Amino acid sequence: MTGRFKILVIDDELIVRESLVGWLKKGGYHVEGASGGREGLERLEREDYDLIFLDIKMPDVSGMEVLKQVKERYASTMVVMITAYGSVETAVEAMKLGANDYLMKPFEPEQLTLLVEKLQQHKRLLDENLLLKQQIATTAAERYQDIVGISEPMQALFQLIEEVAAVDSPVLIRGETGTGKELVAKAIHARSPRRFGPFVPINCGAFTESLLESELFGHEVGSFTGATKAKKGRLEIAQGGTLFLDEIGEIPMKMQVDLLRVLEERRIHRVGGTRDIPVDFRLISATHRDLSREMERGHFRQDFYFRLNVIEIQVPPLRERREDIPVLAEHFLGKFRRETNKPLEGFDAGALELLCAYDWPGNVRELENAVERAVVLTKGRRLQRDDFAFLFRGGAPSEPHSLKEMERLHIQRVLSLCGGNISRAAKLLEINRTTLHNKIKKYGLRVNG
Amino acid sequence: MVGVVPLGDVGGVAVRIVAANVQAVLGLATDILEPRPLPESAYLADRHQFDASRIVAHMAAWTDLPGHRRIVGLASVDLCVPILRFVFGEAQIGGRFALVSGARLRRNADGGEAPLDRYYERLVKVALHELGHTLEIYHCDTPGCLMQFSPSVQHLDRLDVLFCPRCFFVLRRAVRALVQAPDA
Ligand SMILES: [Zn+2]
Ligand SMILES: [Zn+2]
Numbered sequence: 056m057t058g059r060f061k062i063l064v065i066d067d068e069l070i071v072r073e074s075l076v077g078w079l080k081k082g083g084y085h086v087e088g089a090s091g092g093r094e095g096l097e098r099l100e101r102e103d104y105d106l107i108f109l110d111i112k113m114p115d116v117s118g119m120e121v122l123k124q125v126k127e128r129y130a131s132t133m134v135v136m137i138t139a140y141g142s143v144e145t146a147v148e149a150m151k152l153g154a155n156d157y158l159m160k161p162f163e164p165e166q167l168t169l170l171v172e173k174l175q176q177h178k179r180l181l182d183e184n185l186l187l188k189q190q191i192a193t194t195a196a197e198r199y200q201d202i203v204g205i206s207e208p209m210q211a212l213f214q215l216i217e218e219v220a221a222v223d224s225p226v227l228i229r230g231e232t233g234t235g236k237e238l239v240a241k242a243i244h245a246r247s248p249r250r251f252g253p254f255v256p257i258n259c260g261a262f263t264e265s266l267l268e269s270e271l272f273g274h275e276v277g278s279f280t281g282a283t284k285a286k287k288g289r290l291e292i293a294q295g296g297t298l299f300l301d302e303i304g305e306i307p308m309k310m311q312v313d314l315l316r317v318l319e320e321r322r323i324h325r326v327g328g329t330r331d332i333p334v335d336f337r338l339i340s341a342t343h344r345d346l347s348r349e350m351e352r353g354h355f356r357q358d359f360y361f362r363l364n365v366i367e368i369q370v371p372p373l374r375e376r377r378e379d380i381p382v383l384a385e386h387f388l389g390k391f392r393r394e395t396n397k398p399l400e401g402f403d404a405g406a407l408e409l410l411c412a413y414d415w416p417g418n419v420r421e422l423e424n425a426v427e428r429a430v431v432l433t434k435g436r437r438l439q440r441d442d443f444a445f446l447f448r449g450g451a452p453s454e455p456h457s458l459k460e461m462e463r464l465h466i467q468r469v470l471s472l473c474g475g476n477i478s479r480a481a482k483l484l485e486i487n488r489t490t491l492h493n494k495i496k497k498y499g500l501r502v503n504g
Numbered sequence: 505m506v507g508v509v510p511l512g513d514v515g516g517v518a519v520r521i522v523a524a525n526v527q528a529v530l531g532l533a534t535d536i537l538e539p540r541p542l543p544e545s546a547y548l549a550d551r552h553q554f555d556a557s558r559i560v561a562h563m564a565a566w567t568d569l570p571g572h573r574r575i576v577g578l579a580s581v582d583l584c585v586p587i588l589r590f591v592f593g594e595a596q597i598g599g600r601f602a603l604v605s606g607a608r609l610r611r612n613a614d615g616g617e618a619p620l621d622r623y624y625e626r627l628v629k630v631a632l633h634e635l636g637h638t639l640e641i642y643h644c645d646t647p648g649c650l651m652q653f654s655p656s657v658q659h660l661d662r663l664d665v666l667f668c669p670r671c672f673f674v675l676r677r678a679v680r681a682l683v684q685a686p687d688a
Contacts, residue, residue, distance in 0.1 A: 070586045071586050071587055073586075074557065074585045074586035074587035074588075075587045077557070077585075078585070078587060078588065080597060080642075081597060081637060081642055081643055081653070082642060082643040082653070083642035083643060160586075160587060161551075161584065161585075161586065161587055161588055161589045162587055162588055162589065163588075163589055163655075164588050164589065164590065164591070164653075164655035164656075165655035165656055167588070167655075168653055168655050308642055309642070309644075309670070312670055312673065312674055313670060315673075316670065316673045319677075353597075356640075358640075358677070
């Protein structure tokens with residue numbers, strides 16, 4: 056996940072902290088403050104930051120100690136030490152321990168801007184490398200075909216999709232990872248008057264800021280190094296159809312303004328271009344974040360939010376509609392039976408009981424993966440409880456496991472489910488990132504999905 | 505709609521020029537209000553400067569100017585904020601109050617005095633920039649745009665008295681909303 060540049064300011068002095076947070080907010084950055092080393096480390100356990108401004112002198116946990124822990128656990132997070140007159144030696148020491156830079160307070164305005172620009176550039180390069188690696192892995196991720204459900208919440212959802220499809224207003228879809236938000240968007244498109252136009256999805260969290268801009272708006276020849284051909288952006292490609300912006304919460308503030316402008320004026324300029332290009336699409340966006348909370352914290356523009364959220368759709372997590380689990384399981388079984396050509400007859404009662412009891416933190420996507428795995432590995436004609444033992448190892452009498460072993464297997468499974476994303480895995484496991492890191496170390500687990 | 509308030513000892517010409525330009529660029533009727541004293545509590549004896557964020561907080565407590573949707577204070581003292589050595593101005597993002605000082609705009613980087621028209625131009629740029637913040641415009645990286653953060657007078661001189669299309673879009677929208685909203 057790349058998206059926006061996130062900054063954490065750790066300083067025990069309220070006035071200094073508020074002043075720096077205030078200045079960074081004017082830059083449209085996603086920024087938060089922590090009142091000391093301990094609070095700072097707690098925040099880092101819950102969320103990823105790209106850059107930390109870290110006060111050297113703090114009463115609870117010193118800046119140097121925080122720096123050591125950050126470098127050990129979150130190596131890619133950049134750190135700028137804040138020093139006072141007279142503690143420059145400590146700052147130099149901090150650079151040896153891996154701090155990216157230091158500033159003496161009060162800062163020279165010019166130094167602060169240059170430094171933030173430099174660090175952002177640095178992060179952009181790291182992200183672009185990371186993206187190249189990820190692109191190989193993500194192609195297989197999104198694939199299931201249809202939304203399935205007999206439960207009351209799903210019946211209500213189908214009803215809503217029908218109603219929403221008929222109008223042309225923007226829709227915001229909310230729901231946990233793996234609940235099938237893109238499927239809902241596709242279903243709306245397929246029932247709408249725009250169904251003969253294209254459905255154009257884009258995951259806003261999967262691009263760096265500059266790449267996202269060129270993906271959305273397209274570019275003209277020579278607008279940046281490497282732009283040897285003009286390219287249409289997805290806003291243009293979606294002409295007459297539906298544009299689906301997934302992970303909309305990851306869009307940087309500046310681009311929120313650009314998109315707001317497109318929604319109001321219905322025309323765009325390509326990057327590096329001056330021509331007015333008219334655009335015509337219906338916008339559907341989705342997020343797993345609580346955008347009203349992001350707005351309160353100044354991370355999301357209110358005017359943009361109101362534009363997106365004309366109609367809101369909630370997709371329920373699988374654990375809140377357990378009666379759909381057998382239906383979904385059958386649906387996926389049918390699909391993989393066709394794909395693998397295995398003569399499978401169905402699930403036995405024990406297997407269904409086990410599937411219905413499980414909490415499915417990864418939602419429908421996790422269930423699909425589980426059924427696929429069972430189909431591939433089973434030796435019998437019916438899928439049995441044992442075929443899903445990997446979900447909760449304790450369920451298989453033939454393979455007794457210790458509590459520790461269960462924990463190890465469960466963590467490994469969640470990690471691969473999350474493609475090695477520590478934050479997401481920690482969230483699913485409902486433990487903090489440090490605890491997860493410690494357990495990975497303890498069990499010697501592989502982190503790459 | 506917009507009020508310009510001299511804070512302490514400020515030249516009348518500067519006040520009129522700022523008011524005229526604010527009215528022209530924002531398209532909002534702009535009044536010059538009675539001068540008011542600077543809050544002494546905002547003075548930082550150890551830095552020999554005024555804390556701009558404290559002045560803005562002081563202004564935000566004014567209750568007698570309900571008719572003005574935006575108010576920009578004009579001062580002539582050296583301003584800073586706790587984290588920066590100096591600032592040219594300060595504002596509340598999306599709030600009603602902004603502040604500008606000419607203290608650092610009279611001189612060029614080499615220490616020489618800037619011509620008067622150049623000084624007024626700088627003052628107008630900072631006033632519009634800070635008012636931009638009150639209209640929820642953030643710092644911009646488009647070259648020449650008024651919403652670029654200016655860390656020096658040389659940088660300020662490179663800006664046009666113009667907002668880039670993106671910032672202008674937000675500005676126009678915010679101004680329209682101000683005009684349409686019922687009086688506070
Ligand atoms: Zn500013
Ligand atoms: Zn701009």
